[in-house]
Amino acid sequence: MQSYRLNADRALEWVEGPTPAPGRGQVLVRVKATSLNSRDMVIANGLYPFPPSPNLIQLSDAAGVIEAVGPETTRFQVGDRVVNSFNPTWFGGPLRKVGRMYGTDIDGWLSDYAVVDEHALVSMPGHLSFEEAATLPCAALTAWSAVAGVGPGDTVLMQGSGGVSLFALQFALAAGARTIATTSGEAKAERLLGLGASDAVNYAETPDWGSVVRTLTDDRGVDLVVEVGGAATIPQSVEALALHGTISLVGHLGGAGQGMDLMPLSLRFATLRAIGVGSRSDLEEMNRVLSQHRIRPVIDRVFPFSDAPQAFDHFAHGSRFGKVVISR
Ligand SMILES: NC(=O)c1ccc[n+]([C@@H]2O[C@H](COP(=O)([O-])OP(=O)(O)OC[C@H]3O[C@@H](n4cnc5c(N)ncnc54)[C@H](OP(=O)(O)O)[C@@H]3O)[C@@H](O)[C@H]2O)c1
Incomplete structure (x- = not known):
């Protein structure tokens, strides 16, 4: 089995070892594609809020084929x-305990094989390639x-063109x-x-983009904002x-910001809800839709496993539009 582990110097290290066999209730997945997320950069840069275990196989997202099944x-x-x-x-249902996560507590998916509990997987949407499905x-x-x-009848505002925001655009349109x-x-x-956005506002050139969005909605405002900037953009x-x-x-890409005056939030009678990805049942519902x-997910680039x-x-330094995928 060939994998990349994040070593103590926070470098991706190619390692080879025996392919594991699935135990009771487990399956062996032949990994066909994996995708990258902001979280993977945070882990690789040593900035993850909970110190990750060393030498784990990286990446939280994958698509593949069941190669072998264990008993029961x-x-x-x-x-x-x-x-x-x-x-x-x-x-x-509601999350009661965060549990052990890929790439920080347990081995992730940047590998040609992985053994996992069968309950940790769902069926892949039939119309997608492995590269597309690995972004889900x-x-x-x-x-x-x-x-x-x-x-x-609702209007949804997406910030930026990152992975989450592009999917949010597609789901809101659907x-x-x-x-x-x-x-x-x-x-x-x-x-x-x-892709179907009715308007695109340049937040770099227009620091008060919120008022531009108000104007675009005849001063009514939008019903929902997908907030990826965090404290810096929430005003x-x-x-x-x-x-x-x-x-x-959703995220904090804009950095710490200046803190937030809660009065404007009160005066909008607004709801602020923090998002934590979703459950397996949410994933299955999403896949049906x-x-x-x-x-089809928007893919920026597909790299071979060797790269x-x-x-x-x-992902960290390039100009991207869509997901970055690593294919086997
Ligand atoms: N809470 C959760 O469950 C959860 C799950 C996944 C991700 N996240 C977090 O959500 C955030 C987005 O994730 P992602 O995977 O979509 O990231 P991503 O693909 O790296 O997003 C990058 C894009 O975000 C936009 N962006 C960056 N700074 C911005 C700012 N200050 N204002 C507006 N847009 C800005 C830029 O779009 P343009 O190039 O178009 O300007 C940039 O290209 C990250 O902080 C991530 O850690 C949270």
Whole structure:
């Protein structure tokens, strides 16, 4: 088995070892593709809030094929195409305990094989390639959770063109909502409009983009903001928000910011809800909608397994539009 582990110097190290056999209730997955997320950069940079265990196989997201099944498995057969659930022990309902996570507490998916509990997997949507399906566990499910409850007549604001925001745009459109995007570049604005955003506002050139969004909505404001900037951008999100609107707090890409005055939030009668990816049951529901609407993830680049370090470098420093994938 060939894998990349994050060594004590925080470098990705190619290692080879025996392919494990699945035990009771476990399956052996032949990994066909994995994808990168912001979390993987945070781990690799040593900035994860809980110190990760050393020398773990990296990456939380994968798609692959069941190669072998252990005794007493019931969910899958050899040959089934599967995707992993981001949180391997959250099956549905409210999360009671975070549990052990890929790449920080247990081995992740940047490997040609992985043995996992069969309950940590779901069936892969049939219309997707392995590369596309590998983008679903974290970014797509987070976006799905962030736009939950949105419907026709609603307006949703996405910040930037990162992995979560692009999925949020696709899910909000599928739900019948109007979508407005912010982005920092003209070329990206064009691509966001091409994906179906009704408007794209340049947040780099327009620091008070919240009032621009208000104008675009005839001063009503948007019903939901997918907040990936965090403390630095949330004041503008509140400015853009309709009365009784919701902010789905997803990320903190903008850094610490200046702190937030809560009065504007009160004056909007707003709901602030923090998002934590989603459960296996949420993933299954999301996949049904993906399949029904034939939604295809936006992929920026696919790297071969041998170039995994370059994929990390591209994610961290390159100009991206869509998900970065590593294929076997
Ligand atoms: N809570 C959860 O469950 C959860 C799950 C997944 C991710 N997250 C977090 O959510 C955030 C987004 O994740 P991701 O995977 O989508 O990241 P990503 O792909 O790295 O997003 C990068 C893009 O975000 C946009 N961006 C960066 N800074 C911004 C700012 N200050 N204002 C507006 N847009 C900005 C930029 O878009 P443009 O280039 O278009 O300007 C950039 O290209 C990260 O902080 C991540 O850690 C949280």
